[in-house]
Amino acid sequence: MENSKSEIKIPTMAEMAAEGKEPEILFWVGCAGSFDERARKITRDICKILHHVGISYAVLGTEENCTGDPAKRAGNEFLFQMQAMMNIQVLDGYNIKKIVTGCPHCFNTIKNEYPGLGGNYEVIHHSQLIQQLIDAGKLKAEGGESFKGKRITYHDPCYLGRGNDVYEAPRAALEILDTELVEMKRCKSNGLCCGAGGAQMFKEPEPGKRDINIERIADVIETKAQVVAAACPFCMTMLTDGVKNQDKEQEIKVLDIAEITVRANGL
Secondary structure (H helix, E strand, O other), rough: OOOOOOOOOOOOOHHHHHHOOOOEEEEEEEEHHHHHHHHHHHHHHHHHHHHHHOOOEEEEEOOOOOOHHHHHHHHOHHHHHHHHHHHHHHHHHHOOOEEEEEOHHHHHHHHHHHHHOOOOEEEEHHHHHHHHHHOOOOOOOOOOOOOOOOOEEEEEOOOOOOOOOOOOOHHHHHHHHOEEEEOOOOOOOOOOOOOOOOHHHHOOOOOOOOOOOHHHHHHHHHHHOOOEEOOOOOOOOOHHHHHHOOOOOOOEEEEHHHHHHHHHOOO
């Protein structure tokens, strides 16, 4: 995968292994990050960040399979275990130790479900990587687009927040922007699901009075935020659809933490 603007060459694990090299980090792209047009932009921006700070990384490319999260959440444990064990075999074959993911669902599954099947890795979400790079002084909020004076609110993905207690890393990435970070009433451990978790992304909603993502966008509108920051490709889809549903596309932008970081750093 190459970005025509900056021509970043992203190596695969197979290419690195052929050269006898092992990267510091494996970037687990995930299904959404590979195939969803909107999520692919986030994938490119995570790669821009890794490239900018000089971290040695690689992707699995065609050797990457779905983690099995949707199958497991939908109740097909057998399919999940088949997918997981195939992935563990590939990861262990390349002696992978550290993985960064662009998706909280991939993050949660590899971090918490894979050890029970023999796959033990250090797994971090891209918001945690960004926080670490900010703390190390490798990423700043200068040289690019200014978010000064903008009102930003952050939507906690369930699998990142309530599932894994990762609340501060994404906020740290926003706090250095010199913006007004406003919290929704339902945030952190009391956050509201976007409506796509637990394999709900792949089915129609049950009958009810209101779609969950429309309910969530009402929380966003209440903050009067101009930007809603996301950290999950599923949330990105649901929030974007909610903004469109309310005809607020001109007033509210939905951006991933990685995209905001790339814009602020002028990458």
